[in-house]
Amino acid sequence: MKIIDCTTYYSEDLMLDIRFNILNEFVDKFIIVESKFSHSGQPKRLNFDINKFQKFKDKIEYLVIENEPDGIIKNTENSSEIKRKNSLLRIEQSYDFIINALNDVNENDLVCLSDNDEIPNFDSEHFKKSNKDIFIFKQLFFYYKFNLFYDLMPWYGTKACKKKKLLSFSWLRNLKNKKYPFWRIDTLFSNLKQINLEIVEDGGWHFTNIKSAKDIYEKLSNFGHHNEFDVSGISVEDIQKCIDKKIVNYDHKADKSLDNKYNASYKLQIINDKILPNYLINNKIKFKEWFDNS
Numbered sequence: 001m002k003i004i005d006c007t008t009y010y011s012e013d014l015m016l017d018i019r020f021n022i023l024n025e026f027v028d029k030f031i032i033v034e035s036k037f038s039h040s041g042q043p044k045r046l047n048f049d050i051n052k053f054q055k056f057k058d059k060i061e062y063l064v065i066e067n068e069p070d071g072i073i074k075n076t077e078n079s080s081e082i083k084r085k086n087s088l089l090r091i092e093q094s095y096d097f098i099i100n101a102l103n104d105v106n107e108n109d110l111v112c113l114s115d116n117d118e119i120p121n122f123d124s125e126h127f128k129k130s131n132k133d134i135f136i137f138k139q140l141f142f143y144y145k146f147n148l149f150y151d152l153m154p155w156y157g158t159k160a161c162k163k164k165k166l167l168s169f170s171w172l173r174n175l176k177n178k179k180y181p182f183w184r185i186d187t188l189f190s191n192l193k194q195i196n197l198e199i200v201e202d203g204g205w206h207f208t209n210i211k212s213a214k215d216i217y218e219k220l221s222n223f224g225h226h227n228e229f230d231v232s233g234i235s236v237e238d239i240q241k242c243i244d245k246k247i248v249n250y251d252h253k254a255d256k257s258l259d260n261k262y263n264a265s266y267k268l269q270i271i272n273d274k275i276l277p278n279y280l281i282n283n284k285i286k287f288k289e290w291f292d293n294s
Contacts, residue, residue, distance in 0.1 A: 001162075002028040002109040003122065004102070006169070008094045009034045010219070011047040012116045014290075015210060019119055020056045022279045026122035028109075030056065031101045033094055035065035038222035039087045041072070061101045069093035095169035107164040110135075113172050118157030119277065121204035130198040135160040136177055137203025144209055144243050145292040146280055148268040153252060155206035167191060205277060210290055213240035234262055246270075246292070270294075 005027045009016065020030065034048050046064060050057050069089045073082050095113065105111065112120060112135075120137045121127065127135065137158040141150040156177035166172060171191065180186075180193050187193045209216045217236045234249075242249050251264040270292055273281050284291060 002106070004029045004031060004105055004109055004111045005120075006031040006098045006101075006111060006113050007033070007116050007118075009048055009116055010038070010044075010222075013047075013052060015116050015207065017053065018207075018277075018279065018287075019116065020053060022119055022277045023122065024056060024059070027059065029105075030060045031063065031098055032060060033063045033065065033097050035090070035094055037065070037068055037090065039090045040083075040222045041068070041086060041090070042222060044222075063097060063101055065093060065097055092170040095173050098169050102163065105163050107162065109163050110160050111163050111166055111172075112158055112160035113169055114158040117207045117210070118155070119205045119207070120158035120160070121200070121202055121277075124200055124202045124204075126202055127198070127200045130200075132196060132198040133162040133165045134175070134194055134197035135200055136175060136197060137200045139204045139206045140275065142205065142207045142210075143248055143268055144246070145290055146207060146210065146276060146287065147271055147273060147291050148246055149271040150248060150266070151269055152266060157206050158204060213237075213243060 003026055005019075005023055007016075007019070007030075009032050016032075023030075032048060034046055036044060036046065038044050048062055050060065050062065053060065069092070071089050072086050075082075098113070102111065114120060118137075118139060120139075127137075136156055137160070139155045139157050141153065141155040142148055143150050159172050159175055161172060174192055175197075176193050177199075179197050179199055180195050184193065184195070187195055209219070211219065213236050216239050217234075220234075238249075241247075246268040248266045248268060249262050249264050251262075273284070280287060
């Protein structure tokens, strides 16, 4: 069984370099998708440069989305709901576009979908011993720095399945993060609720916002939930204060109906480096800017 690692890309060269180095020994092919539009619909230049990743170039297939998806509503003035729906269309497009790179992938090969900052642990014994066809990776959650741990909740990021089970990549991304018992009748009516899957408990790492305050601001202004950020009034200076104080101000457990979820104040924990990927531990000097040493 070959492993195909698929991810979307905006401009995250740091995370992409780390991703390649951690996963290279396990992965047979990397698929990178970049769009000429942000999730907020703003035209953007293409940022991916294969020359920065020469060590991995023979495994990389790079795809470019040239146009906006069908169904985009152009007049979004004063409508956060339309903006949200437009963003979801662009996100689904970026995921489902990956199918164009699977022509040479066998039916029993494993296709894995992650956001760029979600790194699966393919070295997990739990993963390696499983005979399931669908996997959800339960990941440790970090903010701002590689060793600042958000312990309020795990992150169910990377999802994977044998190609023969793949309905679409947006289906894979939206799978419910649990294994349902066989007697649950609702599993007959929703393909997002699966009985026969594996939750990989030691499933890797989610390193979110490992960026400068300015770059975080740009990301939050353009990512899928940008409408939530748009109404928050948060500035670059506010983000820098959160980084300095090791505070997460986004409420990950807030009701989905709330427009403004930037009202939390959770203190991050500095953790022992041993729970991090070996590549980061062995290259701590190289990435010293992205470790909290206070």
